[in-house]
Amino acid sequence: MDRVDLDLAWTRQSGMDQEQRDEKASADLLQHLIRYPEDLLDIRRLQRSFGVPSQRVAQVLWKVSPRH
Numbered sequence: 001m002d003r004v005d006l007d008l009a010w011t012r013q014s015g016m017d018q019e020q021r022d023e024k025a026s027a028d029l030l031q032h033l034i035r036y037p038e039d040l041l042d043i044r045r046l047q048r049s050f051g052v053p054s055q056r057v058a059q060v061l062w063k064v065s066p067r068h
Contacts, residue, residue: 022052025051029052032046
């Protein structure tokens with residue numbers, strides 16, 4: 001079972017709705033990128049790993065961009 005499956009199982013058990021799951025996945029992605037900035041180079045892998053749509057990945061990348 002991969003990371004996304006484990007997170008989904010946990011959030012379903014905890015009673016989180018889809019919006020809360022998306023927020024948690026985005027927060028997890030943001031923390032990951034702060035810790036491993038080199039992973040910015042592979043957006044598709046980030047999408048699969050964190051189970052978030054490309055638009056959400058782009059929003060998180062915008063937040064961690066050095067311009068901001």
